[in-house]
Amino acid sequence: MASAPHDAPGFELPLRMFMAFRMALDEVHAELAAQGHPDVRPTHGYVFQAIGPHGTTAADLGRALGISKQAAGKSIATLEGLGYVTLSPDPHDARRKLVHLTARGVDVLVRSARVFETIRARWAAELGPERLRELEADMRRMTPDDFFRLDVPGWFGSVG
């Protein structure tokens, strides 16, 4: 449509972005598994981040992540079972249950951040630090500020 002769086909860049994302996430979770966190799933990272230092509730978590409160509730139950979060009653509102990260949950966050930095360093070495910063700047222009939403519920819909 508006592409010059030897440009990449339009689908290539998005697909490569997805591929890079997936490689990074796979590496993070392979490392986490090797470092004592074999049960942490990619989406759990989003959940951990969304819980944050002050804690949340299931309904808020769902809103932050763009999923239903029920789905958020299931995640929390799973993570509680794995020892990554704790639930406590909210003293100001008897309906709510506050979710907080345990030390083990924080550990995941710390280790993930470390692996992400390692990956970033590798990319910096591959492309040069300046070029990588340009890439990051460009990506910021291409994506909204709340790049944190998940709503992957079923966007990768039916193959079948």
Added chain:
Amino acid sequence: MASAPHDAPGFELPLRMFMAFRMALDEVHAELAAQGHPDVRPTHGYVFQAIGPHGTTAADLGRALGISKQAAGKSIATLEGLGYVTLSPDPHDARRKLVHLTARGVDVLVRSARVFETIRARWAAELGPERLRELEADMRRMTPDDFFRLDVPGWFGSVG
């Protein structure tokens, strides 16, 4: 780890890549839906591309996409029901069933390509054509050549 003071946190770039990918795919499928293909799913695009002009079989499709042949078979059955592919016996091998795109299937491919080019043109306008080409070149260095694999079977594992 190896990051200078004001660098982006390591997780930002991968997440923004995923976001950009998802926005592009959402736009493509919103357009497809508006143009008479409401039932086409993101993964179907991969399937269509993998079928190609010469046709395939379920087992080959599974290998190309990195999913099981059963899953590929389900996709094919769905797409056949939607009128996007046809099945015919292989004259050289009675076990195999050849999968080919119908005219309607090719139409999806053509329309998708068009939307992807529109998106690319918008990015070119936003960043400048030269920066976009650099971005594409960088992404090629960061990702493998077979950037086409799907194997999203469950990589986005359990939230719950």
Added chain:
DNA sequence: TATACTGGACAACAAAGTTGTCGATATGCG
């Protein structure tokens, strides 16, 4: 106080994969 809203739990269901098994067909080799 009566009504409406919100938080969390339970249940039923949907989508898209997976593994395992099976019969039918090909293929390779003694």
Added chain:
DNA sequence: CGCATATCGACAACTTTGTTGTCCAGTATA
């Protein structure tokens, strides 16, 4: 030639991760 092995596609059962709908308890508003 004929048997052992491998592959194709189909069927079934299951898993994961989400969805809606319903319900009750607690809070807020008029």
